[in-house]
Amino acid sequence: MAVTEPHTEPHVDTREALLDAAEKLFSEHGIQASSLRMITQQAGANLAAVHYHFGSKEGLVRAVFARRLRPLEEERLRLLVACDEAGEAGVEQVLAAFVAPLLRRVRETPEGGQDFARLMGLAFMEPSEELRSMLLEEFRTTADRFIAGLHERLPHLSRQEMIWRFHFSAGAMAHVVSCSQMVERFSAGLCKCGDHESLLRYLVVFLASGLKAPATMGAELQGEPA
Amino acid sequence: MAVTEPHTEPHVDTREALLDAAEKLFSEHGIQASSLRMITQQAGANLAAVHYHFGSKEGLVRAVFARRLRPLEEERLRLLVACDEAGEAGVEQVLAAFVAPLLRRVRETPEGGQDFARLMGLAFMEPSEELRSMLLEEFRTTADRFIAGLHERLPHLSRQEMIWRFHFSAGAMAHVVSCSQMVERFSAGLCKCGDHESLLRYLVVFLASGLKAPATMGAELQGEPA
DNA sequence: GTCTATATAGCGATAGAC
DNA sequence: GTCTATCGCTATATAGAC
Numbered sequence: 001m002a003v004t005e006p007h008t009e010p011h012v013d014t015r016e017a018l019l020d021a022a023e024k025l026f027s028e029h030g031i032q033a034s035s036l037r038m039i040t041q042q043a044g045a046n047l048a049a050v051h052y053h054f055g056s057k058e059g060l061v062r063a064v065f066a067r068r069l070r071p072l073e074e075e076r077l078r079l080l081v082a083c084d085e086a087g088e089a090g091v092e093q094v095l096a097a098f099v100a101p102l103l104r105r106v107r108e109t110p111e112g113g114q115d116f117a118r119l120m121g122l123a124f125m126e127p128s129e130e131l132r133s134m135l136l137e138e139f140r141t142t143a144d145r146f147i148a149g150l151h152e153r154l155p156h157l158s159r160q161e162m163i164w165r166f167h168f169s170a171g172a173m174a175h176v177v178s179c180s181q182m183v184e185r186f187s188a189g190l191c192k193c194g195d196h197e198s199l200l201r202y203l204v205v206f207l208a209s210g211l212k213a214p215a216t217m218g219a220e221l222q223g224e225p226a
Numbered sequence: 227m228a229v230t231e232p233h234t235e236p237h238v239d240t241r242e243a244l245l246d247a248a249e250k251l252f253s254e255h256g257i258q259a260s261s262l263r264m265i266t267q268q269a270g271a272n273l274a275a276v277h278y279h280f281g282s283k284e285g286l287v288r289a290v291f292a293r294r295l296r297p298l299e300e301e302r303l304r305l306l307v308a309c310d311e312a313g314e315a316g317v318e319q320v321l322a323a324f325v326a327p328l329l330r331r332v333r334e335t336p337e338g339g340q341d342f343a344r345l346m347g348l349a350f351m352e353p354s355e356e357l358r359s360m361l362l363e364e365f366r367t368t369a370d371r372f373i374a375g376l377h378e379r380l381p382h383l384s385r386q387e388m389i390w391r392f393h394f395s396a397g398a399m400a401h402v403v404s405c406s407q408m409v410e411r412f413s414a415g416l417c418k419c420g421d422h423e424s425l426l427r428y429l430v431v432f433l434a435s436g437l438k439a440p441a442t443m444g445a446e447l448q449g450e451p452a
Numbered sequence: 453g454t455c456t457a458t459a460t461a462g463c464g465a466t467a468g469a470c
Numbered sequence: 471g472t473c474t475a476t477c478g479c480t481a482t483a484t485a486g487a488c
Contacts, residue, residue: 124408126256136411144412163412167412170401176390186362186369213431
């Protein structure tokens with residue numbers, strides 16, 4: 001018993017509880033449709049707590065994304081550096097460094113990983129200009145380094161085509177992660193979206209083959225030589 | 227002057243003006259964030275007109291998507307049938323039948339095609355269950371037929387892997403169409419998202435190579451023989 | 453730091469005149 | 471088919487007690 005205050009009993013941390021609740025509700029209903037009332041109720045906190053901890057709903061939204069994106073991008077870059085240091089790493093290993101950290105997080109999220117997966121999908125589509133700028137900055141470093149890492153291993157591509165192919169790859173990954181439920185429904189259950197092991201292999205094989213394809217002829221309109 | 231009523235002067239059609247305004251605002255701010263007041267003001271119509279013509283906001287949303295999706299899916303299926311009748315069409319032609327109708331519509335939309343492109347991106351990510359069900363049904367026929375058409379030309383793939391690869395392709399396309407502005411910003415303008423001619427070729431080459439890749443070994447957990 | 457109470461504004465929907 | 475007016479509700483945000 002001792003001298004611990006008996007009246008507080010925070011949920012471990014109100015701030016963290018708010019982030020958890022917001023993440024869950026955003027992924028289920030979208031950002032706009034998740035009111036602060038729903039979020040604070042889910043978190044077992046008071047309506048005013050959001051403004052105390054995050055200043056505004058916008059601040060909460062930014063914090064929700066930053067909490068997940070920052071470690072994700074760090075892990076991707078760490079694995080990319082490991083590829084470069086290993087020396088022997090090919091396109092497949094670089095791709096895996098990009099895809100695996102995301103898939104692992106989806107797998108490890110409770111409730112089937114749908115929350116985290118849909119949240120990442122939302123990030124790309126969110127129309128709020130302020131949030132989009134933040135996400136763009138968050139992704140920029142990673143994108144630039146992976147494009148460079150892939151280009152070293154695919155020198156037959158022009159810079160322009162290399163960039164496009166990277167974004168094709170990112171799109172395939174983003175779509176399949178955030179819409180895997182839809183794929184499962186479309187395939188009448190044949191494609192289990194919970195089987196991330198197979199999905200990672202399928203995806204890396206597909207993307208590596210696309211990336212390695214010979215350069216497209218006659219598509220460059222500007223004079224980009226190689 | 228004659229006997230034409232001077233007081234009506236409809237925008238050609240209030241119903242159509244509402245759909246145009248809603249589409250524009252949805253793509254700019256998202257569905258939830260676009261209020262009926264904003265939409266009717268933009269359309270030069272009265273607030274009550276939405277409920278007269280569409281019954282509710284939900285009805286308007288469905289109509290906005292149906293107006294664009296139905297002709298798109300019809301054109302895709304028409305081109306796919308043409309591929310089968312031609313007999314000689316390979317994976318590339320089937321892919322083009324899937325991708326080109328979307329890219330053409332993006333190109334032909336006023337204001338740089340951003341409205342239509344972002345609207346399609348929104349469609350995949352929209353959390354409203356009712357709208358998602360409608361969109362799923364809208365896409366199902368097309369998806370099933372294209373998967374079948376591709377599988378005929380790629381018999382070395384298991385049905386499971388064929389379905390995954392189709393969705394990888396759809397994801398790459400969807401992402402690049404709805405986020406092409408982001409790609410342009412990331413590439414410091416090197417990748418012009420307005421150059422749909424090049425984009426189509428880049429995309430078809432990339433996806434065809436991915437689709438044609440040898441089957442992934444050791445990924446099927448269920449006993450799918452071929 | 454957490455609460456209640458409230459300010460201020462916007463929402464979708466509808467009734468009923470024209 | 472289009473309008474005005476309004477109902478009933480919810481939203482974000484804040485002030486001030488504890």
